[in-house]
Amino acid sequence: RASQAAQARGWHLYLVGGAVRDLLLENDPSNQLMLHDIDLVVDGFHQSADVGAGVELARELQQIYQNSRLEIHGAFQTAALLWHKDPELDCLWVDIATARTEFYPYPAANPEVEASSIRQDLYRRDFTINAMALRLTSPHGGELLDFFGGLIDLRSRKIRVLHPNSFIEDPTRIYRGVRFAIRFGFAIEQRTAEYIHYAINSGVYDRTVQENIKTPALHTRLKAELKLILQAPYWQSALKLLDQLGALQCIHYTCNLNYGILRELVLLEKLLKIQDRFWQPAQQLPPTWLIRLEILISSLEPEYRSKVAENLQLSETSVNRLKKLEAAQVEINRELATCELASVIFNLLQKYDSGTLMLMAVKSSREIRRKIWYYWRDLVHVQPLLKGDDLKKMGYKPGPIFKQILDHLLIATLDGKIKTRTQAIELLT
Numbered sequence: 343r344a345s346q347a348a349q350a351r352g353w354h355l356y357l358v359g360g361a362v363r364d365l366l367l368e369n370d371p372s373n374q375l376m377l378h379d380i381d382l383v384v385d386g387f388h389q390s391a392d393v394g395a396g397v398e399l400a401r402e403l404q405q406i407y408q409n410s411r412l413e414i415h416g417a418f419q420t421a422a423l424l425w426h427k428d429p430e431l432d433c434l435w436v437d438i439a440t441a442r443t444e445f446y447p448y449p450a451a452n453p454e455v456e457a458s459s460i461r462q463d464l465y466r467r468d469f470t471i472n473a474m475a476l477r478l479t480s481p482h483g484g485e486l487l488d489f490f491g492g493l494i495d496l497r498s499r500k501i502r503v504l505h506p507n508s509f510i511e512d513p514t515r516i517y518r519g520v521r522f523a524i525r526f527g528f529a530i531e532q533r534t535a536e537y538i539h540y541a542i543n544s545g546v547y548d549r550t551v552q553e554n555i556k557t558p559a560l561h562t563r564l565k566a567e568l569k570l571i572l573q574a575p576y577w578q579s580a581l582k583l584l585d586q587l588g589a590l591q592c593i594h595y596t597c598n599l600n601y602g603i604l605r606e607l608v609l610l611e612k613l614l615k616i617q618d619r620f621w622q623p624a625q626q627l628p629p630t631w632l633i634r635l636e637i638l639i640s641s642l643e644p645e646y647r648s649k650v651a652e653n654l655q656l657s658e659t660s661v662n663r664l665k666k667l668e669a670a671q672v673e674i675n676r677e678l679a680t681c682e683l684a685s686v687i688f689n690l691l692q693k694y695d696s697g698t699l700m701l702m703a704v705k706s707s708r709e710i711r712r713k714i715w716y717y718w719r720d721l722v723h724v725q726p727l728l729k730g731d732d733l734k735k736m737g738y739k740p741g742p743i744f745k746q747i748l749d750h751l752l753i754a755t756l757d758g759k760i761k762t763r764t765q766a767i768e769l770l771t
C-alpha cells in the first residue's frame with residue numbers, strides 16, 4: 343500500500359538501512375531476521391521530493407492502517423507509524439522520511455538537514471552495509487541500490503565507513519561500528535579503524551564531553567548506543583573492542599578498561615546470578631546495563647563521575663549515586679571492617695539504595711562483600727515481632743514512642759536476643 347501511495351504521487355519509495363542489511367543476511371546464521379524496525383525513504387522521480395513528502399505519505403498510510411499511531415518529528419521532517427501501544431515493547435515501527443542530506447556545522451554537532459536524492463541520503467549513513475536501499479516502487483521495483491559496495495562488504499564480513507570524516511562528525515558511529523562488528527562477527531576494515539584512531543587522537547571527544555550544552559542530542563545518542571551495547575549478550579567483547587580502539591574516551595578522556603574494572607564487571611555477573619534467590623521486590627536493582635555503565639563511570643576519578651553521568655543524561659538517581667559513592671565507600675569500609683553485630687550492619691546499610699550497595703559489593707573486599715550479602719539475604723527481611731496494634735493492646739498510647747519501641751524490638755530481633763512474640767512482650771514488660 344505504501345508503494346502504491348508513493349507511486350500515485352510520482353515518488354519512489356525505498357526500504358533502507360538495517361532492514362535491507364538484515365534481509366541480505368537472512369541466510370546467515372549469525373543474524374536472526376527481525377523486521378520490527380523498518381526505515382522507508384521517499385524520493386522524487388526526476389528531482390528531490392518535497393521535504394514534507396515522507397510525512398504526507400505517513401499521514402495517508404495512517405488513514406489506511408487505523409490501528410497504527412502516527413508520530414511526526416518536526417525537526418528532521420520524519421514520521422513514524424507504530425503498531426503497538428507501548429513503543430518500549432516489541433512492536434512494528436515504520437519510519438518514513440524524505441530523502442535528505444546532512445551538514446555538520448562543526449564536528450560532533452547536531453546535523454542540519456535538507457531534502458536531497460536517495461544517493462545522497464544513503465551517503466550520509468554510517469557504514470556501507472547500512473547504506474543500501476531496496477526500491478519498492480515501479481519501474482525497477484525490487485532493485486537493490488548499492489552505490490558504496492555494501493553487498494561486497496556484507497559478503498566479506500567487513501564494517502566499512504563511508505567517508506573519512508564520519509567519526510569526527512558523529513562519534514556514536516564508533517559505538518555502532520563496534521556493535522555491528524561484534525554482533526555479526528565482522529571485522530572493522532583497516533582504513534575504517536584508522537579513521538577511528540584519527541578521530542580519537544584529534545581530541546574531538548574532549549569537546550563532546552565538555553560541550554554537552556551544545557550537543558545534548560549527541561549525548562542522547564551516545565547513551566542509547568551504550569545502553570544497546572551494555573544490554574546485549576555480547577557486551578563484554580564489545581567493551582573490549584571499544585577499549586582497544588580507544589573509544590571509551592568518548593565517555594571521558596581518562597576512561598579505559600583496566601584489570602580492576604574487568605574484575606568488577608565479572609564479579610557483578612556472579613552476584614547477579616545468585617541475586618534472584620535473595621531479592622526483595624522493594625529492593626529492585628537498577629537495570630543491569632545501567633549498573634555496568636555505573637561501574638565504568640565509577641572507575642573514573644571521583645571529581646569526574648557525576649559530570650560524566652550528567653553529560654550522558656543519566657537519571658538524577660544515578661548521578662547522585664555516583665556523586666555520593668566515594669563517601670559511601672569510605673563510610674562502609676570504615677564502619678563495616680570491624681563490626682559483626684547484625685543491628686549495626688542493618689542500620690548502616692539500610693541508608694543506601696540497592697544500586698549503591700551493588701556498586702559497593704563489587705568494589706569492596708571479600709569481607710565487606712560478605713556483610714553486604716548478609717544484609718540482603720538475612721537482615722533486610724526482618725520485621726519487629728510486634729505491631730502497633732499489639733502495643734495498643736498492651737496499653738501504650740500511639741505517638742512517637744511507638745517508633746522507638748518498634749525500632750528497639752527490631753534491633754533485639756536482628757541481634758538474635760528475641761525470636762518470638764512472647765519474648766518480645768516479655769522484653770517490654
Ligand code: ATP
Binds near residue numbers: 358359360469472518
Ligand atoms: P539495528 O538492527 O541495531 O536496529 P539499524 O541499522 O536498523 O540496526 P538504526 O539505529 O535503526 O539501526 O538505524 C537505521 C539506519 O539509520 C542505519 O542502518 C543507518 O543507515 C542509519 N543510521 C543510524 N544511526 C546513524 C548514525 N549515527 N550515522 C549515520 N547513519 C546512521
